[in-house]
Amino acid sequence: MLFTFTSCTRSTSTAGNDAAAPQEQALSEADLDKARTNYVNYCGGCHGRELQTFVNRKWQHGASAKDLFKSIKFGHPQEGMPAYDTTFTDQEINLLVAYLRNGINSQKSLGNTPDLSKGAVYQSEEFRFRLDTVVTGLEVPWAMAFLPNGDMLITERSGTLYRFTQAKQLQKVAGTPEVLAQGQGGLLDIQLHPDFSKNQTLFLSYSAVKREGGQTLSTTAVMRARLQGNTLQDQKVIFEAQPYDRTRHHYGSRLAFGRDGFLYLTMGDRGGTKTNPQNLSVHAGKTHRIKEDGSIPADNPFVDQKDAMPSIFTYGNRNAQGMARNPETGEIWLHEHGPKGGDEVNIIRKGANYGWAEVTYGINYNGFKISDLQQKAGVTDPIKVWVPSIAPSGMAFVTGNRYKGWKGDLLVGSLSFRFLSRLKVNGNNIEGEERLLQDIGRVRDVRMAPDGYVYVAVESPGRIFRLVPVQE
Ligand code: HEC
Structure with missing residues (x-):
């Protein structure tokens, strides 16, 4: 033929x-x-x-x-x-x-997700659940946060922050930062302050822009602000990764609060594989730990090291787009994109080196080896590796009693394979994986909401779904 x-x-x-x-x-x-x-x-x-x-x-x-x-x-x-x-x-x-x-x-029709208007029913190993479509009309919803009154905040990568109200209206929130919405950049993660109901404070990560000598540069930044109605007030940039770069990818940007009350954030390598992740004098290729006003906790691991960025908590990280606090252990878990193969789940421990790009389970996109080493003394081994890469994004531990048999498990979205991964967690180990919602679309974010349901954000067309177990 x-x-x-x-x-x-x-x-x-x-x-x-x-x-x-x-x-x-x-x-x-x-x-x-x-x-x-x-x-x-x-x-x-x-x-x-x-x-x-x-x-x-x-x-x-x-x-x-x-x-x-x-x-x-x-x-x-x-x-x-x-x-x-x-x-x-x-x-x-x-x-x-x-x-x-x-x-x-x-294949012009590809890129459309299945018609779920009637609420498709899926079978998990443990129970059946229905998929409710909660929000439509979005493009690339990058992150979700749930307000005490039941409203949802949604970041669109192109730069808009939305409030999705109980009355199912999408309203724009004013006062967001200027973002460089190119490549993987834009308005990225959102996290509420642990005392949000008292102080209405939230945190946004984004790709900040700087125009210099005819060039447009960008970096990952974090803004703190207070939500008053549909306006952000008292905006303050509490983190701005240095240096700014010409690349438009690997911004990292996930945010999570530790039990210690400090804000953890992931910072991608910005494409500087050789130059950034093992170099403590730049922010790229690390996770960082800061106080809510941007100042540095006194017991950060590298505060006394000359030329090291004091906000660094771990290094040798590539591009983590999912991070969450384990509700059992209180430790911060994250996953990171590998190159071609070698996506990882890691438990983040103070001062640890996760090896990128000296040690990796992946190879370069063009097929050449990045490193002969998969393990090395002084490098913390991941607790899970995906080969081939699933391009993970978003992360949530299952809590509450709605999902029988899933409690304590870790949910992770897949951008490239378009499914939701359930990693079966036992203590600090991952003992299996179930792939759910196959072909639902590029899964960008997954969260547990205060109503006890799992919410999943999918890209292009941007939609937000809720997983509702079917009573049998
Ligand atoms: C590491 C991820 C990655 C891999 C692997 C990759 N690409 Fe790309 N490609 C991108 C990104 C990022 C862009 C920039 C445009 C965008 O953001 O989608 C791009 C852009 C392109 C474009 C230009 C699109 C345009 O809008 O003009 C083409 C064509 C393309 N890729 C083809 C390929 C082919 C063929 C391969 C395999 C041999 C490949 N790519 C492998 C990430 C990748």
């Missing part, structure tokens, strides 16, 4: 650039197979195994054959797109280009 594709795709940004592209090419089944294998192994983790991120796309760098070829060969390193010039021959790249164009045309 022959698969054909034409050069006439739905290019939006570079019409007219197609002149250099082949008019029509035939893909033999063998070529298609090769391209599919390369696509799944090298691209699917970030772009979706079924080309999800390419369907209905607003192309940044053009969709002509020539543009795609350039994107793949040279990458867009500042946006987090690796270069494949040392991995593939030009011919292999051309096959990938054909595979993309062919696939995108035949």
Whole structure:
């Protein structure tokens, strides 16, 4: 069988650039197979195994054959797109280009999540549950927080903070910080102060922007503010990672309060694999621990070390987009994205080194080894590794009595494989995994709400669901 594709795709940004592209090419089944294998192994983790991120796309760098070829060969390193010039021959790249164009045309309907308006019922190992659609009409909801009166706050990565009211209205909250909503950046996590009902204080993380010498730079920052009605007041930036960077990815940004009352935050490596995570004089590639006003706890591990950033709590971290306090032990757990393979769950302990990028279970996106080492003296081993990567985001421990058999387990979203993972926790060990809600969409956040239900935020189209066990 022959698969054909034409050069006439739905290019939006570079019409007219197609002149250099082949008019029509035939893909033999063998070529298609090769391209599919390369696509799944090298691209699917970030772009979706079924080309999800390419369907209905607003192309940044053009969709002509020539543009795609350039994107793949040279990458867009500042946006987090690796270069494949040392991995593939030009011919292999051309096959990938054909595979993309062919696939995108035949899969326009992908990217839609299943119709759940009637409340789909799912079977878990322990019980059946219904999926209620709570919020629709969002794009990329990055995080949720639940107010004492039952309203929900939702961050949209593009920069808006919403209040979703009991009356099911989405209202905008004013006074949010300026964000650089490019690549993985934007308005990111939200966390309420433990005494929110008394002080109405909350914390937002985001990619802050600085324009300098003709360049636009960004970094991860945390703002504290008071919520008065639908306005933020008394805004104060309590953390601003140094230095600012030209890249647009690996911002980390998850926030959690420890039992010690301090605010923990994850800071991604910003793409500086070699330069940042093992270097204590920069903020990137670490977790940090600060007081609620941004000052530094006196017993942070590196406060007395010259040239070390005093907010550092752990180092050798890559890009953690999920973090939560274990309600049993009080310790902070997080997961981090590995490169190609090697996503990890770690328990965060004062001063510990988690090894990135000297030690990893993953390999580089372009297929080359990052390190021969998976373990090393002085490096804390993860308690769970995913190979291949699931691209984890969001994290919550199951509490309360609604979910029989899940209590104490850890829920984690998967962006690339589009499911909700339930990790079976026993003490400080993970003893199994159940994959729920397969193909629900890119799961960005998961939280336990005060009403005792699990809420899950999914991207593009942005929706928020609630898991309701079915009584039998
Ligand atoms: C580490 C994650 C990652 C991997 C692996 C990856 N990409 Fe990308 N890619 C990105 C990011 C991030 C962008 C920037 C645009 C965006 O934010 O989606 C991008 C952009 C692109 C673009 C340009 C899109 C546009 O809007 O113009 C193309 C084409 C592309 N990738 C193809 C591929 C192919 C083919 C592979 C496999 C050989 C691949 N990518 C592997 C992350 C990745």
